[in-house]
Amino acid sequence: MSLDYPGLLDDLHQESQDLIACLRELAADQWADATPAPGWTIHDQVSHLAFFDQTTLLALTDPEKFRTQAERLMADGMDLPDRIAAEYRNMPPAELLRWFVDERFTLITTLTADDPRRRTPWFGPDMSVASSATARLMETWAHGHHIYDAVSVAHPPSPGLRSIAHLGVATFGFAHALNGLPVPDEPVHVALHSPQGDTWTWGPTGTANHITGAAEDFVLTVTQRRHWTETALVVEGQVARDWLDIAQAFAGAPSRRGISR
Numbered sequence: 001m002s003l004d005y006p007g008l009l010d011d012l013h014q015e016s017q018d019l020i021a022c023l024r025e026l027a028a029d030q031w032a033d034a035t036p037a038p039g040w041t042i043h044d045q046v047s048h049l050a051f052f053d054q055t056t057l058l059a060l061t062d063p064e065k066f067r068t069q070a071e072r073l074m075a076d077g078m079d080l081p082d083r084i085a086a087e088y089r090n091m092p093p094a095e096l097l098r099w100f101v102d103e104r105f106t107l108i109t110t111l112t113a114d115d116p117r118r119r120t121p122w123f124g125p126d127m128s129v130a131s132s133a134t135a136r137l138m139e140t141w142a143h144g145h146h147i148y149d150a151v152s153v154a155h156p157p158s159p160g161l162r163s164i165a166h167l168g169v170a171t172f173g174f175a176h177a178l179n180g181l182p183v184p185d186e187p188v189h190v191a192l193h194s195p196q197g198d199t200w201t202w203g204p205t206g207t208a209n210h211i212t213g214a215a216e217d218f219v220l221t222v223t224q225r226r227h228w229t230e231t232a233l234v235v236e237g238q239v240a241r242d243w244l245d246i247a248q249a250f251a252g253a254p255s256r257r258g259i260s261r
Contacts, residue, residue, distance in 0.1 A: 005116040005130055009108060011160035012137045016104050018156040019144040023097055026151070031093040035146040036225070040085060042150055045143045046100050047088035048081060052139065053103035056132055060110055063121050070123055078252065107136065123251050131167075138164045138249055142223035157195050161215045165192055168222030168249045169202045175248045184239045192218050209237030211244070222249040 023046065031043040059066040073080055088096065116130035127135070137160045148155045158164075169190055173183045189203040189210040200215065211218065217231035221244055228235060228244040235241050 003116065003130055005133075008130065008133055008137070008160075008163055009112055011158070011163060012111075012133055012140070013108055015137060015140045015144065015158055015160050016108070018158075019140060019147065020097075020101055020104075022144075022147065022151070022153060023100075026093070028093050030151065031096075033150050035150040037146055039082070040146070042147050043089065043091075043093065043096060044085035045147050046096055047091065048084060049140060049143055050096065050100040050103050051084050051088070053100070053107045053136065056136060057103065057107050057110060059120050059122060060114060060129065060132070066121055070121070074123065081252070134163050134167050135250070138167055138223060141219065142225060142250070145220070145223070145225050161194065161219055162200055164219045164223070164249065165190075165200065165215050166202070168218060168247060171222070171247070171249050172243060175243065175246050178248060179246050181246070184243075186237075186239045188237070188240045188243060190218070207237070209240040211235050211240050222247040224248065 023042075026042070031046075032041050034041060035045055037045070055066070055069070058069065076083065091099075111129065111133050114129045116128060116133075118129045119126045120129055120132055122132070122135075141155075141158055141160060141164055145155050172188070176183045186209055187203045187207050189201070189205055189207045191199055191201045191210070191212045192215040193199055193213065194215050203210075211233060213231065213233035217226070217228075217233045220226040220231060221228045221233065224247075228241075228247075233244070235244060
């Protein structure tokens with residue numbers, strides 16, 4: 001998949017605008033509503049996005065200061081997301097929304113002016129500026145999906161699904177290594193159908209391991225919003241099945257999506 005950096009930023013902008021429009025419609029008491037993430041409210045989902053937008057900006061503009069902050073945060077344990085949620089839980093919803101909006105559009109402006117291939121630090125390996133933008137798109141889609149679920153609103157069709165799916169495929173080796181597993185040698189063919197009827201493919205054809213289905217189902221799986229068996233994905237081959245059990249397109253501690261009972 002070739003890089004269309006302006007298109008990627010357009011997708012991030014649209015996903016952001018859709019989520020902000022939803023948040024502006026919420027009553028103050030709705031920010032305390034539970035989301036599908038255990039123990040997390042709508043407020044927690046938004047503070048997570050705002051905090052990591054702010055942190056991404058720091059990584060882009062002051063790498064050394066970011067590294068110092070990241071080391072301090074990680075030294076306190078791998079429960080960083082829960083600690084962030086707890087730290088900002090008493091922030092009034094209107095103030096939190098302003099923080100998120102300000103950080104998000106400052107970040108998009110900064111990303112627009114940057115070189116997409118420049119390397120920037122993050123929690124773990126350094127990444128390109130373009131990968132950083134893709135990560136923010138993925139996080140916005142994933143945390144936004146929990147918010148839409150919480151308020152029983154359909155997630156608006158996302159133009160960024162292909163970029164998030166690409167990230168999911170690209171983290172095949174990462175997900176295995178994160179879980180202390182060897183990276184399989186056998187390739188997996190992935191064929192996904194876009195909401196517009198296009199087909200996006202990764203990996204060689206004619207393999208024993210392949211995944212087909214809707215792009216949204218695959219993205220729900222790699223962001224751990226659904227277990228793959230709760231979607232309509234068609235998965236063939238042990239390597240493909242084992243991968244989707246641990247698929248993780250985001251940084252942090254290894255985690256797995258359980259099957260809803």
